Amino acid sequence: MSNIAYIPGDGIGEEVTRQGIKVLEYLDGVYNLGLKFEKFDLGAERYLRTGDILPDDVLNKLESFDSIYLGAVGDPRVEPGVLEKGILLKLRFYFDQYVNLRPIKLYKEEFSPLKGKGLEDIDFTVVRENTEGIYAGIGGFLKKDTPDEVATQEMISTRKGVDRVIKYAFEYAQKFGREPKLTVCDKSNVLTYAHNLWQRSFKEMGKKYPDVEQNHFLVDAMTMKMVRNPEVFDIVVTCNIFGDIITDLGAELQGGMGMAVSGNINPESISMFEPVHGSAPDIAGQNIANPLAAVLAAGMMLRELGYGNLTPKVEAVVKQALENKMVTADQGGDLSTDEVGDYLVKTLKSNE
Amino acid sequence: MSNIAYIPGDGIGEEVTRQGIKVLEYLDGVYNLGLKFEKFDLGAERYLRTGDILPDDVLNKLESFDSIYLGAVGDPRVEPGVLEKGILLKLRFYFDQYVNLRPIKLYKEEFSPLKGKGLEDIDFTVVRENTEGIYAGIGGFLKKDTPDEVATQEMISTRKGVDRVIKYAFEYAQKFGREPKLTVCDKSNVLTYAHNLWQRSFKEMGKKYPDVEQNHFLVDAMTMKMVRNPEVFDIVVTCNIFGDIITDLGAELQGGMGMAVSGNINPESISMFEPVHGSAPDIAGQNIANPLAAVLAAGMMLRELGYGNLTPKVEAVVKQALENKMVTADQGGDLSTDEVGDYLVKTLKSNE
Ligand SMILES: CC(C)[C@H](C(=O)O)[C@@H](O)C(=O)O
Numbered sequence: 091m092s093n094i095a096y097i098p099g100d101g102i103g104e105e106v107t108r109q110g111i112k113v114l115e116y117l118d119g120v121y122n123l124g125l126k127f128e129k130f131d132l133g134a135e136r137y138l139r140t141g142d143i144l145p146d147d148v149l150n151k152l153e154s155f156d157s158i159y160l161g162a163v164g165d166p167r168v169e170p171g172v173l174e175k176g177i178l179l180k181l182r183f184y185f186d187q188y189v190n191l192r193p194i195k196l197y198k199e200e201f202s203p204l205k206g207k208g209l210e211d212i213d214f215t216v217v218r219e220n221t222e223g224i225y226a227g228i229g230g231f232l233k234k235d236t237p238d239e240v241a242t243q244e245m246i247s248t249r250k251g252v253d254r255v256i257k258y259a260f261e262y263a264q265k266f267g268r269e270p271k272l273t274v275c276d277k278s279n280v281l282t283y284a285h286n287l288w289q290r291s292f293k294e295m296g297k298k299y300p301d302v303e304q305n306h307f308l309v310d311a312m313t314m315k316m317v318r319n320p321e322v323f324d325i326v327v328t329c330n331i332f333g334d335i336i337t338d339l340g341a342e343l344q345g346g347m348g349m350a351v352s353g354n355i356n357p358e359s360i361s362m363f364e365p366v367h368g369s370a371p372d373i374a375g376q377n378i379a380n381p382l383a384a385v386l387a388a389g390m391m392l393r394e395l396g397y398g399n400l401t402p403k404v405e406a407v408v409k410q411a412l413e414n415k416m417v418t419a420d421q422g423g424d425l426s427t428d429e430v431g432d433y434l435v436k437t438l439k440s441n442e
Numbered sequence: 443m444s445n446i447a448y449i450p451g452d453g454i455g456e457e458v459t460r461q462g463i464k465v466l467e468y469l470d471g472v473y474n475l476g477l478k479f480e481k482f483d484l485g486a487e488r489y490l491r492t493g494d495i496l497p498d499d500v501l502n503k504l505e506s507f508d509s510i511y512l513g514a515v516g517d518p519r520v521e522p523g524v525l526e527k528g529i530l531l532k533l534r535f536y537f538d539q540y541v542n543l544r545p546i547k548l549y550k551e552e553f554s555p556l557k558g559k560g561l562e563d564i565d566f567t568v569v570r571e572n573t574e575g576i577y578a579g580i581g582g583f584l585k586k587d588t589p590d591e592v593a594t595q596e597m598i599s600t601r602k603g604v605d606r607v608i609k610y611a612f613e614y615a616q617k618f619g620r621e622p623k624l625t626v627c628d629k630s631n632v633l634t635y636a637h638n639l640w641q642r643s644f645k646e647m648g649k650k651y652p653d654v655e656q657n658h659f660l661v662d663a664m665t666m667k668m669v670r671n672p673e674v675f676d677i678v679v680t681c682n683i684f685g686d687i688i689t690d691l692g693a694e695l696q697g698g699m700g701m702a703v704s705g706n707i708n709p710e711s712i713s714m715f716e717p718v719h720g721s722a723p724d725i726a727g728q729n730i731a732n733p734l735a736a737v738l739a740a741g742m743m744l745r746e747l748g749y750g751n752l753t754p755k756v757e758a759v760v761k762q763a764l765e766n767k768m769v770t771a772d773q774g775g776d777l778s779t780d781e782v783g784d785y786l787v788k789t790l791k792s793n794e
């Protein structure tokens with residue numbers, strides 16, 4: 091039995107996650123997973139209607155769920171950042187989802203923007219710290235709006251916070267790594283406090299995982315290496331802001347946001363899964379949005395719910411959809427959002 | 443008359459800058475620039491010998507120069523960060539070199555790592571803030587080396603510091619931009635203090651430059667766009683850490699560190715020019731290191747010294763060296779470091 095809180099959100103959020111739900115419901119029927127969905131109305135519409143972003147009673151209610159499946163938030167009528175911070179970041183922090191898991195995986199050779207880099211080369215996973223660092227939201231202004239203004243923004247790393255995400259990354263490398271190898275990405279030569287802690291934590295934790303090869307890249311060199319030799323990476327662990335940056339770069343290496351998935355994970359509590367693409371208001375409601383990332387997010391959620399054997403099945407049909415061009419226009423097909431979902435379910439069925 | 447402080451530094455620093463000096467001396471002879479060089483012994487050797495990194499009397503002496511020409515710092519025998527912070531960052535901060543100018547320019551089609559992106563597409567300039575932000579070096583530890591440890595690192599933006607670099611970027615766009623267009627790159631949706639100031643500064647300053655097209659990218663989206671459509675960028679202005687990251691990514695789009703140049707500029711005082719590649723101790727002293735970035739750095743210095751008409755001449759011979767494969771092995775040629783320098787001088791001569 092798993093209770094899933096379903097937050098379609100804004101723009102294309104609803105139409106793409108509907109395909110994820112289709113896939114989940116199909117698997118539920120076959121494997122008797124006992125999935126139950128409850129929909130939550132959060133996002134721009136509600137905010138514009140009521141002024142509520144994420145009220146306490148909703149937060150409290152969400153606590154009784156096993157997982158959250160999120161579409162997208164963001165709307166041109168709302169100031170940028172308000173919904174992202176009020177919903178997305180709020181949920182990550184409230185449920186202490188300290189791991190942001192972002193696979194960088196090329197699904198189709200021709201999507202690679204890099205010369206000579208294909209399916210074998212672009213395939214690694216970033217474990218991003220998701221609850222601290224410069225995302226703490228702490229800072230302020232002195233003499234605001236004067237020529238003497240000073241603005242501060244605090245990057246805070248805690249030993250507990252860094253240790254736990256690095257530990258997760260080592261264990262993830264053991265379970266899912268190819269080699270296995272774990273790379274820590276930081277800027278410890280300049281951030282001599284916050285990232286010195288990262289260095290110490292990584293080295294000490296590393297002693298407990300002698301079977302995992304360990305190395306280090308400064309974030310600037312990391313972005314170069316991702317373009318030149320993405321194949322050297324297996325699992326990468328990094329802080330919140332650098333994770334934000336390198337996973338978007340990674341998404342582009344996969345061929346863009348169309349395939350990028352984000353798992354916001356608290357291994358002991360409630361996790362949240364989302365496609366990384368935004369709400370894309372310009373194409374919302376037209377049944378043309380690409381649902382594959384939303385479907386992959388649903389697949390990743392299954393693993394967290396304890397049905398890890400089903401995750402590869404979902405990945406496999408996504409791959410088939412791409413190979414057979416049973417996809418939306420942005421990915422070279424001519425199906426509607428709904429038709430892609432139907433194709434995925436049909437293919438799951440025929441793969442049995 | 444221009445007095446140039448010459449700091450070859452560590453590893454390949456000396457051999458590559460020697461070629462830059464050759465080029466400068468040749469131009470000096472022809473155009474009577476009155477360049478004078480004085481060499482400063484800074485870097486790992488001195489540090490290991492004397493314990494000095496950058497003593498006050500050297501700093502004081504440097505104040506009487508017009509410009510600094512730097513090779514590279516860094517040595518495996520010294521803890522990472524010590525020389526970089528003690529020399530490179532120290533000089534940037536001491537001389538208040540608030541602009542870090544980094545051209546991202548593809549010199550040879552085949553160096554591009556991106557499918558379908560060539561000389562026309564990869565050609566923009568990043569203006570990186572160089573004296574504040576999270577490079578301030580401010581922060582600390584609480585309960586260090588205990589499970590309750592907290593480490594902080596402060597990002598500080600001042601109105602003066604942000605205004606001046608944005609102003610520089612607008613003027614640079616007017617002078618050297620193609621369109622001209624200025625893109626500000628930040629993470630204002632999350633860094634609601636430090637980068638809110640960036641947003642306000644950019645918008646207000648922008649009113650004074652209505653002839654410059656203005657737009658905005660969040661840093662995560664920026665890295666994607668740089669890979670997908672680098673041609674949309676003309677001039678980009680950004681904070682210290684994001685500048686560090688996106689210029690390395692940009693260097694890779696140029697084909698790697700072999701061509702990456704960094705001008706640390708204080709328009710009212712002493713600027714410093716350096717190739718971005720490090721000291722490469724593994725190949726030092728073998729006369730095989732690629733000197734082109736060091737030569738381009740010398741060319742950029744000429745502009746700052748008031749001989750801007752000579753800068754394109756230097757760029758042109760570098761381009762010719764690449765076209766004619768009169769380069770080192772890493773760039774597809776078979777010349778030594780010295781021979782490349784000689785070729786550049788010879789070509790300057792025959793271009794007259
Ligand atoms: C929307 C934004 C706040 C968010 C982040 O910065 O974490 C997004 O970019 C992401 O990576 O999930």
Ligand SMILES: CC(C)[C@H](C(=O)O)[C@@H](O)C(=O)O
Binds near residue numbers: 310527530531686704
């Ligand atoms: C060496 C290091 C301190 C430096 C920086 O981070 O600025 C370098 O990466 C650069 O970009 O010039």
